[in-house]
Amino acid sequence: MERKRNKYIKILIVITTITAAVMELIDTSIINVALNNISGTLGATLEDASWVVTAYAIANVIIIPLTGFLSRYFGRKNYYFTSIIIFTIASFMCGNSSSLWMLVFWRFVQGIGGGALLSVSQGILFDQFKPEQKGMAGAIFGMGVVLGPTVGPILGGYIVDNYHWALIFDINIPIGILAAIFTWHFIDRKEDEYDIDKSAIPIDYVGILSLTVGIGALQYILEKGQSEDWFEDSAIRLLTVAAVVGLGLFIWWELNTKNPAINLRVMKSRNLIGSNLLTFVCGFGLFGSVYLFPVMVQRAMGYTPTDAGLSMVPGAIVSLIAMPFIGIGLGKGIKPIYFVILGFILFIMHGYLSSQAAPDADKWWFILPQICRGIGTGCLTVPLLSQAVVGLKPSDMPYGISLTNMCRQLGGAFGIAIMNTYTTNRYATHRSDLVSNLQGNSTLVTGRVNALTNGMIGKGVNPGIAKQAAYGSIDHAISSQAHMQAYLDGFLLIAVFFACTVPFMFLLKSENMDAETRAKVAAAAH
Template sequence: MAAERNKFIKIIIIITTITAAIMELIDMSIINVALNNISGTLGATLEDASWVVTSYAIANVIIIPLTGFLSRYFGRKNYYLTSIIIFTIASYMCGASTSLWMLVFWRFVQGIGGGALLSVSQGILFDQFKPEEKGIAGGIFGMGIVIGPTIGPILGGYIIDNYHWALIFDINIPIGIVAALLTWKFIDRKEDEYNIDRNAISIDYMGILSLAIGIGALQYILEKGQSEDWFQTEHIRYLTALAVVSLAFFIWWELHTKTPAINLRVLKNRNLVGSNVLTFVCGFGLFGSVYLFPVMVQRVMGYTPTESGLAMVPGALVTIFAMPFIGTALGKGVKPIYFVILGFTLFILHGYTSSMASPDASKGWFAMTQIFRGVGTGCLTVPLLSQAVVGLKVQDMAYGISLNNMFRQLGGAFGIAIMNTYATNRFATHRSDLVSNLQENNPLLTERIEGISQGLIAKGINPMAARQAAHGVLDHTLSNQAQMQAYLDGFLLISIFFVCTIPFMLLLKNQTMDAETRAKIAAEAH
């Protein structure tokens, strides 16, 4: 009877932690298909609306590496439960927002709460498995990491087409309440949580503050630099200096203080450096492409939000099937580097084939590219986490895992910001090139305008207005072509990023972890 109860509790804990982690990651991508709708409803540009995405990502990047410290200071269960409550309340406030910047603020708060839903969930989940089952646990958790950003646009598309965008956030409320109750009832405290001496734990205020300022300033530069003419604008120059000084001070401080919030000394391990760079690129490719694809097919190809979400289903499905096999293979001792090489190859194919799409590309074409991305991301997520801690001391593994999670989210934040800025820049370039090819004495241009004009005249429009409208139609067509080319350039940039970082694979140690080491990771993580 006791065994059955323990099995039941284990299942409840697994469902709770995976649901919480997926919910956190869904909220990073579910908003993508709603940006057009939100920008129109709240009277903002699409570029400004993208702050709804990046504010959440910034908060994640700041809080994730601090989860180890916060778990020790408050106790893992207390911190986890509080984070779920913060996330749930912030979700309600996001849905109730009446202005863009109110929404951006509460998205930031939501990201602060969401950081623990990703990081601490991993440690709690791993505690439920025996040492020889850690590979399977990693596969289950990795499936959540990959599925969350993928199914977000699918769910978001359905909601936008049928309900108000606020429901994107409101659906978190019942889930958050249930997760909080299950956490309070079934997740036990660790032994060292009962007698926490907070006075003995030093808070690294300088490290936390300098990290938050540096990351925030850098993200603003990436987001707004293009629209504000980069370094021609005074406050962009000031923020650039602030970002450089803050991040440089953060690195110096963390390397010299006795009680760092983030132990950067573990980066002396070249294997961890290589893994983190590759994880950054993985996050860049995953979140960048998940941001870029729905915006492209909606704005250029006329997809509805639901259709753009459904177009990403193939990637989600192959991920669901691939992750358990990858986790099992790692548990049996297959070297992570093999999956990393395969994942990079598939992601390069994803970016390249996506960049070859035409305005009339079929949904089958995009299904192929999404499959490349789905399997590729699955082959990178858990293997890179496993590879990151190879060669680390047991006491350093928690820091290694936290840094690896941070670099994934940081890559995602950069991916979204850079894709937005790069696509805007490339649109201006392509539009300028297309306009320069339009010559008044070009007989094909004249014939096209006359054809459109005659069609409008036949519908009852007077000749003068018809000719003006024909020029408007031509201008709209030209803008669509320029936008399409800009988004395709973004996909190609993703492939280039992956190609350029292939040499970092040489830093990886070509070995795997034994069951004992995986058990220690589970005990030390977060």
């Protein structure tokens, strides 16, 4: 009887940890298809609305490398339980936000809580399995990790098309409550959590504060630089100083203090430096393209949020299929560098093919670019993490993996901000070019205006109003075309960015890992 009860408890723990991790991952992508609706409802520009995505990503970047320290300091169960509560309360507040910046604030808090849901869930899940079963645990968790970004755009599109966007956040509330209850009742503390001596665990206040200030200031510069005319704005100049000082102090302090929050000394490994640079590029391309695609097809091509989400499904499905085979290949000794090279080639193809889309392209046209992105993501995610720890001491592996995860999230934050700024700038350029080609005495322009005017008059519209409406229709067509060209430029930038960073692959070592190391990396990767 006791054995049967333990089995059920184990199942509940598995469901709890995977559900919490999937919930966190869904919230990284579910919001993308709702930005148009959020900006319209809250009276903000789409560029400002992108802060809803960026704030969550930045909070993740800050908290993920600190989860190891926070778990030790507060105890893993306490930290995990508190993070679920924070995430759930923040989700409620996001759904009830009455202004954009209120929503952005609570998204940041949600990201702080969400950081533990992914990283700590993995450790709790693995504790439920025997050593010989940990491969199965990794597979289960990996499927959940891939499922989250897959479900996000589809679920978000359906909610936005049929309900209010606030439901995107409200659906987290019952899930979060159940996860908190199950965590409190069924997840046991580790032995070293019963007698935590917090005084023996020094807090690196300087490192944590300087990292927060440096990354926060840098993200604001990237996000608002375009709209604020860069260094013509006093706030941008001030925050540039804060970013340089904050990040500079963080690097210097972490390299010289005895108890750093993030051990940067492992970056002496040339291989780790190269892997983290490529991981940053991977995050840039993945998050940047996932942000760019739904905005483009909705704003410039007239897709509904549901259509935008469904258009991303092929990439998610092939990624789901490819990852087990990639894991098997790594387990059998195939060098990670081979997968990394293939992943870069596929991402370059994804960016280039996406940049060739026509304004009237349907969902079927995007299948090939999305497949390239999906397989490319699978070829880069786990293999780059595997490559990062090649040559590291076993004691340094957790730090190397933590830094690699941070670089991926940071690359994603940069990708979203740079795509937003770049497409805004390109839109202005393309619109200016299109308008300059419209000559007032052009027979084509005059003919188009007259045709639109006569068509409206034929439907009973007042001639004076019909004339203005005709010019408004042409202006709308110009804006749509300029937006389309700007977004296509964004995809091309992703392809160029990947191509330009290929030389960093020469920093990587190509030696194989032993079976024990591969097992540790596979577990950490998930």
